[in-house]
Amino acid sequence: MKINTETLEDRQVQLTVEIPGERLQAAMRSTARRLSRETRIPGFRPGKAPYNIIINKFGEQVVFEETLDDLGKEIYHQALEETELDPYGPGSLDEVVSRDPLVIRYTVPLPPEVNLGNYREIRIPYEDPQVTDDTLEAVLEDLQQRQALIEPADRPAQLSDVVVLDIRGELREPPDEEDAILLDKKGVGVLIAEESDWPVPGIAEHLIGLEVGDDRHFEYIFPEDYPSEDLHNLTADFHLTCLEVKSRIVPDWSDDLARNVGDYNDLLDLRLKIRGELLERAQRQADAEYAQRVIEATIEGATISYPPMLLQDEVNEMLTELGRRLMRQNLNLEDYLKIEKKTKEELRSELEPRALERLTQALALGKLVEVEELEVGEEEVSTEIDRIIAPFKDQSEEIRKSFDDPMSRRHLTLDLLTNKAIKKIVAIAKGELNSAEETSAEETSEVPKQESIPDEGNPNKE
Numbered sequence: 049m050k051i052n053t054e055t056l057e058d059r060q061v062q063l064t065v066e067i068p069g070e071r072l073q074a075a076m077r078s079t080a081r082r083l084s085r086e087t088r089i090p091g092f093r094p095g096k097a098p099y100n101i102i103i104n105k106f107g108e109q110v111v112f113e114e115t116l117d118d119l120g121k122e123i124y125h126q127a128l129e130e131t132e133l134d135p136y137g138p139g140s141l142d143e144v145v146s147r148d149p150l151v152i153r154y155t156v157p158l159p160p161e162v163n164l165g166n167y168r169e170i171r172i173p174y175e176d177p178q179v180t181d182d183t184l185e186a187v188l189e190d191l192q193q194r195q196a197l198i199e200p201a202d203r204p205a206q207l208s209d210v211v212v213l214d215i216r217g218e219l220r221e222p223p224d225e226e227d228a229i230l231l232d233k234k235g236v237g238v239l240i241a242e243e244s245d246w247p248v249p250g251i252a253e254h255l256i257g258l259e260v261g262d263d264r265h266f267e268y269i270f271p272e273d274y275p276s277e278d279l280h281n282l283t284a285d286f287h288l289t290c291l292e293v294k295s296r297i298v299p300d301w302s303d304d305l306a307r308n309v310g311d312y313n314d315l316l317d318l319r320l321k322i323r324g325e326l327l328e329r330a331q332r333q334a335d336a337e338y339a340q341r342v343i344e345a346t347i348e349g350a351t352i353s354y355p356p357m358l359l360q361d362e363v364n365e366m367l368t369e370l371g372r373r374l375m376r377q378n379l380n381l382e383d384y385l386k387i388e389k390k391t392k393e394e395l396r397s398e399l400e401p402r403a404l405e406r407l408t409q410a411l412a413l414g415k416l417v418e419v420e421e422l423e424v425g426e427e428e429v430s431t432e433i434d435r436i437i438a439p440f441k442d443q444s445e446e447i448r449k450s451f452d453d454p455m456s457r458r459h460l461t462l463d464l465l466t467n468k469a470i471k472k473i474v475a476i477a478k479g480e481l482n483s484a485e486e487t488s489a490e491e492t493s494e495v496p497k498q499e500s501i502p503d504e505g506n507p508n509k510e
Contacts, residue, residue, distance in 0.1 A: 051127050059136075059158040059355045063127050067150040072119070079115040116144070124154055134159065137357055157355030162415035165349040172345060172477045174338055177330035184323055191309055191322075192298055201295040205258045209240050212292035217247055217268075220283045230284055235291060247286070258290040339470050342477040347412050354411060362403040363396050416469040424464045429457055432464060 050066040080102040085095040089105065092098075103111060120141045128135065136159040145151035198210060205211050215238075217230035231247055238244065240255045248268045258264065265287050270279040299305055303314040312318040371381050385392060416422075433451050437444040451457055475481055 049123070049126065051130060053131055056155070059160060059353050061133060061156045061158060063131065063154040063156060064145065065123055065127050065152050065154070067123060067152065069149055072115070072150045075119045076111055076115045079111055083111070083114070120152060123152060127154070128156070136160070136355060157357050160352065160354035160358065160411050162411050163351040164346065164412065164415055164419065165351065167346050167349060167416070167473065168476055170342065170345050170349065170473070170477050171479055172338070172341055174478050177327070177334040179323055179326045179330055183326060184319070187322055187326065188301070188319070192301060195299055195305060195309065197297045197299070198294050201293045203293065205240055205255055205290070205293045207240055207242070207252070207256065208296050210237050210294040210296055211240060211255055211258055211290055212237050212294070214289040214291065215247060215286065217284050217286045220285060223278070239296070254288065258288070258293065260290055260293060262290045264288045339474050342473050343409055343412070343470065345477070346473055347408050350412055352408050352411050354407070359400070359403060359407055362407045363399050366399045366403055367396070413466050413469040416473060417465050420469070420472055422465055422468045422472065424461050424468070428464060429461055432460060
């Protein structure tokens with residue numbers, strides 16, 4: 049058996065294999081005997097029909113194709129052994145180059161290669177988040193508004209009131225095949241405020257002065273900057289019927305109001321605790337944004353190559369995730385594609401840039417785990433499980449059972465390793481590592497090759 053190897057781009061190798069004629073003939077005769085056993089042929093017992101009879105009945109091409117299914121896999125595995133290639137995943141039988149002699153061409157995906165470069169030299173300034181007085185006052189204003197006392201008002205509607213409406217909106221000249229009805233709501237409450245923008249911006253001017261039983265009509269031309277591009281420059285007619293007018297009285301801040309809002313001792317306690325909560329939230333957001341900047345800088349300085357199958361696998365994973373989200377909305381992928389007016393191929397193309405980001409990030413962080421020799425012990429996994437199930441109280445033990453599955457624990461372990469890798473590069477970028485850690489890391493970073501996950505798979509898989 050003659051084997052020619054050619055290294056392709058993107059971590060792939062092409063194998064061109066020439067198979068001796070006698071091996072092909074022996075394999076085809078074996079296939080013929082199998083077909084003879086599986087097919088009733090008049091005048092012959094099962095498995096006893098001569099080779100030429102089988103060829104005449106099925107045709108040489110059919111026998112050849114049946115032979116290639118098994119022989120192709122056998123040749124592929126033998127070629128891998130002889131070339132000592134370590135495939136990352138299933139290979140593919142690309143083409144039969146010739147029949148006489150039989151020459152087959154395969155593509156073999158190799159493990160991804162990641163060189164992180166000088167990632168330990170990355171330094172990115174970190175700014176501690178701040179909570180401004182304006183931010184605090186905006187939150188307090190929202191809390192105050194939620195405490196408003198709403199009661200029926202026997203008078204025309206005015207600013208800060210709530211009106212209950214039947215409201216209908218209809219396009220005058222809808223685009224082809226588009227529904228003219230924009231909305232048709234019954235008994236919907238609308239706050240009269242200058243910033244109100246539902247169902248359209250400026251609605252407040254059409255609500256002021258309404259009394260119970262009043263009807264009001266107005267037209268609205270959707271501007272060029274309207275969020276929905278499909279409505280730009282179209283004209284709609286709106287019809288309102290006022291069902292109720294309600295006054296809305298917002299109380300002033302006091303210690304009593306603070307205690308009514310939640311578990312606060314007084315107004316000062318409320319302000320201090322809310323500022324603390326806002327600072328914690330800002331800290332989490334700032335940390336997440338900083339970590340992402342560091343990851344991007346690490347990837348930018350790295351050299352990452354991988355076989356194309358990895359990107360396709362990532363797109364497939366994103367499609368699976370989308371399918372799960374749609375199921376929670378009682379939809380499926382086919383419904384989604386109809387609603388969005390897209391083909392599956394178009395959707396895959398749209399997902400590919402994000403899939404590429406996810407893949408390169410995963411490969412870079414995986415290499416970092418290896419280079420930095422990061423590990424997660426069983427105790428750490430158990431502690432994380434305790435943290436996850438703690439909020440569920442009565443259901444906690446039932447949820448704990450879901451982590452008895454080895455695959456679930458493996459996924460959790462990988463998540464913890466990823467978190468450790470992110471914390472490591474964040475500490476590096478902030479310049480927080482001490483000299484001992486720096487020296488140890490310089491020695492470790494000389495590890496040249498990412499450990500592969502061999503999986504020869506099915507060479508006929510596309």
